[in-house]
Amino acid sequence: MVRRLLGTAVFGYFALFAVLILLLGYRWNVHRKPPTQPIAYSHEIHVGKLGLKCESCHTSVDTSTFAGVPSVSRCMECHKTVLADRPEIKKLHKYWTDKKPIPWNRVYRIRIRNYVYFSHKRHIKAGIKCLQCHGEVKAMPQMRAVRSLKMGWCKSCHLAHNAPTDCLTCHR
Numbered sequence: 001m002v003r004r005l006l007g008t009a010v011f012g013y014f015a016l017f018a019v020l021i022l023l024l025g026y027r028w029n030v031h032r033k034p035p036t037q038p039i040a041y042s043h044e045i046h047v048g049k050l051g052l053k054c055e056s057c058h059t060s061v062d063t064s065t066f067a068g069v070p071s072v073s074r075c076m077e078c079h080k081t082v083l084a085d086r087p088e089i090k091k092l093h094k095y096w097t098d099k100k101p102i103p104w105n106r107v108y109r110i111r112i113r114n115y116v117y118f119s120h121k122r123h124i125k126a127g128i129k130c131l132q133c134h135g136e137v138k139a140m141p142q143m144r145a146v147r148s149l150k151m152g153w154c155k156s157c158h159l160a161h162n163a164p165t166d167c168l169t170c171h172r
Contacts, residue, residue: 033144034107034142034143034144034145035105035106035107036105037104037105037142037143038091038102038103038104038105039088039091039092039102040088040142041088041143042140042141042142043137043138043140043141043143044138044139044140044141045141047137047138048138048139054067054130054137057069057070057074057075058070059074060120061120061121061124061130062120062121062124062125063121064119064120064121065117065118065119065120065121066120067120069102069104071101072092072095072096072100072101072102073096075092075102076092076093076096079092079093107143107144107145108133108134108145108149109149110149115171115172116170116171116172117170117171117172118170126161126163128161132157133147133149133157134146134147135147151170154170
C-alpha cells in the first residue's frame with residue numbers, strides 16, 4: 001500500500017513538472033510572437049537596407065521617457081511618392097487622408113508601469129544603444145520582443161554598465 005502511494009506521488013510530481021514546463025514554453029512562445037500590426041512595416045527594409053537610424057522615426061527617443069512611434073506625416077515624408085502603389089503604402093495613405101494616427105500595437109510593455117519608471121532619454125544619454133534592449137531590428141521583417149524587460153534582466157544590465165541599482169532608480 002505504501003509502495004503504491006509512493007509510486008503515485010512520484011508520478012504526480014513528474015506530471016506536475018511536465019505541465020509546468022509546457023506552460024512556461026507556451027508563455028515564452030506567446031511572449032516572443034510579434035503582435036499583428038495595422039500596416040506591415042519592415043525594420044529590415046527601413047533600417048537594414050535603407051540605413052535609417054532609430055531616431056529618424058522615433059524622434060522623441062532622446063528627449064522623452066517614451067521613444068514614441070512615428071506620426072503618419074513622418075512616414076509620408078517619403079511615401080507620398082515612394083512605392084505609393086503598394087498595398088501597405090495605400091493603407092498609410094488612407095490614414096493620411098483620413099487624418100488619423102496609425103493604431104500600432106505595442107511590442108514592448110513594462111507590465112507594472114504604475115510602479116516602474118523607465119526613460120528612453122536617460123538610457124540614450126548614458127550611451128546605451130537601441131539594439132541592447134531591442135535586438136538587431138535591422139534583421140526583423142516584423143518587430144518582435146527579444147528581451148523580457150523584467151527586473152532581473154534590467155538589473156543585470158545595470159550591473160554590467162555600472163548604472164545605479166538602488167530601488168528608487170526605477171521604482172517610484
